[in-house]
Amino acid sequence: MAQTLSSPTKNLLILPTVEKLEEGSAKETKSLTGYLNDNVNGMETETKPQFPVILETNGYVGIDTIQEQIRKRVVKQGYQFNILVVGASGLGKSTLIDTLFRSEVSRKIDNDEYKVPVTTQINTVGHVIEEKGMTLRLTITDTPGFGDNVNNDKCWIPIVEYIEAQYEKYLIEEQCIIRKKIIPDSRIHCCLYFIAPTGHSVKELDLQVMKHLDKCVNLIPIIAKADTLTLEERVSFKRRIKKDLAKHGIVVYSTHDGEREFNDAELDKKIRDMMPFAVVGSRNQYPLNNRNVLGRRTQWGLVEVENRSHCEFADLRDMLIRTHMHDLVQVTSSIFYEKFRLEQLSQTNGQSKVDESSL
Ligand SMILES: Nc1nc2c(ncn2[C@@H]2O[C@H](COP(=O)(O)OP(=O)(O)O)[C@@H](O)[C@H]2O)c(=O)[nH]1
Ligand SMILES: [Mg+2]
Numbered sequence: 001m002a003q004t005l006s007s008p009t010k011n012l013l014i015l016p017t018v019e020k021l022e023e024g025s026a027k028e029t030k031s032l033t034g035y036l037n038d039n040v041n042g043m044e045t046e047t048k049p050q051f052p053v054i055l056e057t058n059g060y061v062g063i064d065t066i067q068e069q070i071r072k073r074v075v076k077q078g079y080q081f082n083i084l085v086v087g088a089s090g091l092g093k094s095t096l097i098d099t100l101f102r103s104e105v106s107r108k109i110d111n112d113e114y115k116v117p118v119t120t121q122i123n124t125v126g127h128v129i130e131e132k133g134m135t136l137r138l139t140i141t142d143t144p145g146f147g148d149n150v151n152n153d154k155c156w157i158p159i160v161e162y163i164e165a166q167y168e169k170y171l172i173e174e175q176c177i178i179r180k181k182i183i184p185d186s187r188i189h190c191c192l193y194f195i196a197p198t199g200h201s202v203k204e205l206d207l208q209v210m211k212h213l214d215k216c217v218n219l220i221p222i223i224a225k226a227d228t229l230t231l232e233e234r235v236s237f238k239r240r241i242k243k244d245l246a247k248h249g250i251v252v253y254s255t256h257d258g259e260r261e262f263n264d265a266e267l268d269k270k271i272r273d274m275m276p277f278a279v280v281g282s283r284n285q286y287p288l289n290n291r292n293v294l295g296r297r298t299q300w301g302l303v304e305v306e307n308r309s310h311c312e313f314a315d316l317r318d319m320l321i322r323t324h325m326h327d328l329v330q331v332t333s334s335i336f337y338e339k340f341r342l343e344q345l346s347q348t349n350g351q352s353k354v355d356e357s358s359l
Helices: 025-031 065-077 093-101 157-175 204-213 231-247 265-274 313-323 325-357
Strands: 035-040 043-049 079-086 123-131 134-142 190-195 219-223 285-288 291-298 301-304
Touching (some): 065 134, 079 093, 079 157, 093 134, 093 190, 157 204, 157 325, 190 204, 204 219, 204 231, 219 231, 265 313, 313 325
Parallel strands (some): 079 134
8 A cells, every 4th residue: 555644654663652543634743742632431530741753754845854954954044152261360361262262253452452351341252164164253351450450349340231131132122112023132052160270279350250140141250261270279279269269159051950951960061060261372383293283382392272181172162162162152141031031021021010000
C-alpha cells in the first residue's frame, strides 16, 4: 500500500502514552499538537496533556532547512552583542577586548591627553565585525574613571543606571503602538568585571560593586594580568575570590539554570568552576614554531595568550563567542530585562490604581 499522510504508521515512533493510537483518523492529527482526547466507545472524555508524539516523516519534507533559514536571517540582520567592561584603569580592559575580537575594538586614547575623570564615565563604542559572511554588531561600553578616585563611594551608580536605562529604552520601544520591526537592542548582555591580580582578598569596593551588578546583568569576573601571578598564587587567589563571592552571595553568570531556555549543565558547571577566568591580553604577535602567536614577551620567555597551559584566555573567548554568546543574550532578555519590565509595570499599575482611587 502506498504510504499517505493518513497512514503514516510505518515510521511512527510511539511513546507509551499513545499506544492506543489508531491508524489514520483525525486523532493522529490532534496528537501532533501534543494533546489527545481520550475516545472511549465514541465518547470523548476529558482532554489530558500528553507527551508529544515523535514522528519520523515518510519522505523528505525539508524540516532540516529551518536551521539554514534562521542562519540566513541572522546573516542578513547581523547579530547584536553588547559587552560592558568594569575595572580600575590599567588593568588591561582595552587590551583584552582587542585580543578577544582580534581587532581594534577598544576605545582609542591618546595617552598624553588622557585624564582620569572625576566620576565614573560611561563610554559606548559600536563596531561591525565580519567573519566568513557573518556580521556581528558589537558594542563595547567602557567605564573610565571607575575606582580611580580617592573616594569611590557609589562609583557603581552610573554603571547600574546605564544598564537600567538600556532596559527602559527597550521597554518603551516594545510598548509603542506602532512598533519597529526590529527593536534596537542596546541592553548589556554581559559584564566583564576585572579584578586586580593582588593575590589578596577581593577588595571591599569590588565586592560592593559586583553585589549591585549581579542583580541586573550577566556578571563574569576575571583576574586581570594573570601573567603577574605565579601558578600557585593564581590557584590560591582564585580559591579566595570564589570564597569571597560565595560569602557575599554574589551570583555569577550561568547560575540561573532553571530559568534558561537551553543549557548544557555539564559545560556550565565547568565554566562556573573555572570562574574567575585568569586571563592575559595582548595585541602583539610573535613567531613560534613557524606560526605567529599572540603573546607577551618578557626577558624570561613568552606568555602565549591562547595557550591553555599559560592562561585561561581561550576558555573565556570560547564561552563568550563560541558557545555562550546566544545564551548571554537570551538570559539578559528572559531574566534581567524581564525582572526590570515586571518591576516597571507593577509600579505603573500600582500608580494608576492609586490615581483611580484618588478620583
Ligand atoms: N602584564 C600584563 N600587562 C597587560 C595585560 N593586558 C594589558 N597589559 C598592559 O597594561 C597596560 C594597560 O592596559 P589597558 O588595556 O590600556 O588597560 P585599561 O586601562 O584597563 O584599558 C598596557 O601597558 C598593557 O600593555 C596583561 O594581561 N598582562
Ligand atoms: Mg582602556
